[in-house]
Amino acid sequence: xxxxxxxxxxxxxxxxxxxxxxxxxxxxxxxxxxxxxxxxxxxxxxxxxxxxxxxxxxxxxxxxxxxxxxxxxxxxxxxxxxxxxxxxxxxxxxxxxxxxxxxxxxxxxxxxxxxxxxxxxxxxxxxxxxxxxxxxxxxxxxxxxxxxxxxxxxxxxxxxxxxxxxxxxxxxxxxxxxxxxxxxxxxxxxxxxxxxxxxxxxxxxxxxxxxxxxxxxxxxxxxxxxxxxxxxxxxx
Amino acid sequence: xxxxxxxxxxxxxxxxxxxxxxxxxxxxxxxxxxxxxxxxxxxxxxxxxxxxxxxxxxxxxxxxxxxxxxxxxxxxxxxxxxxxxxxxxxxxxxxxxxxxxxxxxxxxxxxxxxxxxxxxxxxxxxxxxxxxxxxxxxxxxxxxxxxxxxxxxxxxxxxxxxxxxxxxxxxxxxxxxx
Numbered sequence: 001x002x003x004x005x006x007x008x009x010x011x012x013x014x015x016x017x018x019x020x021x022x023x024x025x026x027x028x029x030x031x032x033x034x035x036x037x038x039x040x041x042x043x044x045x046x047x048x049x050x051x052x053x054x055x056x057x058x059x060x061x062x063x064x065x066x067x068x069x070x071x072x073x074x075x076x077x078x079x080x081x082x083x084x085x086x087x088x089x090x091x092x093x094x095x096x097x098x099x100x101x102x103x104x105x106x107x108x109x110x111x112x113x114x115x116x117x118x119x120x121x122x123x124x125x126x127x128x129x130x131x132x133x134x135x136x137x138x139x140x141x142x143x144x145x146x147x148x149x150x151x152x153x154x155x156x157x158x159x160x161x162x163x164x165x166x167x168x169x170x171x172x173x174x175x176x177x178x179x180x181x182x183x184x185x186x187x188x189x190x191x192x193x194x195x196x197x198x199x200x201x202x203x204x205x206x207x208x209x210x211x212x213x214x215x216x217x218x219x220x221x222x223x224x225x226x227x228x229x230x231x232x233x234x235x236x
Numbered sequence: 237x238x239x240x241x242x243x244x245x246x247x248x249x250x251x252x253x254x255x256x257x258x259x260x261x262x263x264x265x266x267x268x269x270x271x272x273x274x275x276x277x278x279x280x281x282x283x284x285x286x287x288x289x290x291x292x293x294x295x296x297x298x299x300x301x302x303x304x305x306x307x308x309x310x311x312x313x314x315x316x317x318x319x320x321x322x323x324x325x326x327x328x329x330x331x332x333x334x335x336x337x338x339x340x341x342x343x344x345x346x347x348x349x350x351x352x353x354x355x356x357x358x359x360x361x362x363x364x365x366x367x368x369x370x371x372x373x374x375x376x377x378x379x380x381x382x383x384x385x386x387x388x389x390x391x392x393x394x395x396x397x398x399x400x401x402x403x404x405x406x407x408x409x410x411x412x413x414x
Contacts, residue, residue, distance in 0.1 A: 049366055066369040076370050083363045086390045097371035100379045148371060 001025060002074075002152065002180075006054010008038070008045040014053065015041045018205050023182065025151070030191040030212075031184040033201035034226025039184035040079065042201065043154045046182065047076045058152070075150030079157040081137035090132070090140045091116070091125035097148040115147035119173070135166040142173075152180040159187050189230045192216070200225050239333050242321035249313025254306045257313030264316035268323060277323035279358070284315055327355075349402075357395055364390045 002023040007014035016038045023029055031039045044050040048069040056063045058072035078084040087093025091112060098111040116122040119139040124132065132140060138158070145153065158174070159167045171193050174181060183195060191198060191212060198215040200208040202225035208215055216222070216229040245264065249257040268277045288311045296304035321330070331348045335341075364387055368374060373383035 047370065049370075066366065067372060067375050070370060070372055078363075078367065082394075084367045086364055086367065086386050096368075096373065100372035100375065102376075144371065 001060075002046065002056075002058050004046065004052065004054070004056045006052055008041055008050055008052055010051055011053045014204070015050075016045070016201070016204055016206075019054070021199070021206070023152075023180065025180055027197055028181040028195040029183070029197045029199060030195035031182065031199045031201060032186060032188060032191065032215075032225070032227055034186065037201040037225065038204065039186075039201055040156050043076060043156050043182065043184050046154060047074055070148070073149075073151035074154060075145040075148055075152070076154045077141050077145050077156065077158060079160060081134070081141045084141045084144065085129045085137060088128060089125065090121065090127050090129065090143075093129065093140060094125075094143045094147050097144055101148060111147045111149070112143075115143040118146060119143045120169075134161050135163070138162065138166075138170070142170075146177075150179060152182065153177065154182045154184075156184050157187070158183060159185065159190050186227065188216070188227055192230055200227070202226075238321055238325055239330065242317050245317040246314045249317060250310050254309035257309035257311075260313035261309070261316040264313070264320040267320050268316075271324050273320075273323040277319040281315060281319040288312065288315060353398070353402075356398065357391065360394050360398075361387065361391055364394075 002021070004019050004021040006019060007017045008019065009015035031042055033039050041050055045052050045056065046063075046069065048056070048063045048066040058069065058074060061068070061072050063069045063072060085093050087096055094112040094115055095108050098108040103111065113122065113125075116125055119142055121136060121139050121143060124136060124140070129137070129140070138161070142155075142158075153174075155174070158170060162170060167187075167190065171190055174183075174194055181195065183191075185191065196211060198208075198210060198212055199206050200215060200221060202221075207225060208218065208221050219229070222228055245260045249260040268274055288308070291311070292304050292308040295307045327348070331344060334347065335344050365374070365383075368383045368387065373379050373386075
């Protein structure tokens, strides 16, 4: 269970205010909102990368810095894969996290191999990062985080920049994961396929919190938050 | 006005007696604190401050305490004055002022580009370090050493990539014809 109460940012100038979030284990939560609504900021706050003026706990453990969040089982996939990948090769990058979890080398290799296999990029293990396509980089990022066996996976705009086939494959993959998902996105069409709960960020706070059907049925709310209903929902 | 004050302070610190350097450093620090610019000044000047500390230490070891005090006071004064200027003035305003003073346009383009990309590179370092922290890369000493080495490589590689991209962006807007 993740609980966040208070403001995100510094007291004098909060980016998100009056938050009272509770995310239960196994939930699949979409964080939606227009550009600059604070989606990335919220994910960063949950990961201990952004100051919280209030309390943030995961399973009752206070989170004060990124390392606390990682040890509590949270993992973040960045929006821009180039911000996240720093290994010389895909395999080396994927091994980085498990190695820092002080696992023994054979265990690290097994974790990395399993994550690469899961993402369908085992053949890219020895490939230099700069030779990957954008979609392959996205998968490598996800593999690097999954290799650490997170219980809660936070994804920042996971489908941004992917072609429709890549997007469908990623959604299928994420749907099959046994982890709590928190997905920040403004790709509303993906949300009903991936999540069962939606948080709408607007005006520097959580403007609405409900199921996909509840949220996407509120046209006025969506307009105010610079969003629209998913095409599949609108066609119903 | 700030540019002029900073320039006079730097000249006084470097060319005047060591006490002037110390006075400039103290005044600049007070001004930085008064304008609540300490975090920004520290971020921008922690590396130069460390270099100065090492240089002063070496001077003390090689030439004695008095020589180290003279060097330390002068460099601290000049560094603190420039930290005050850069931490409390937007780079754009600084460049605009220098342009008005009649400095060559090509030089000013270079200064503007440098000011912009110091920030970009700073963000690159911050983001790459965050990515490493999120995979426990800065938690224990062996991991820290590995991460530090990787970070250096990442920043150099991204700086090169960024410079190539900027060069291309300039070329497609005719910026390389001058």
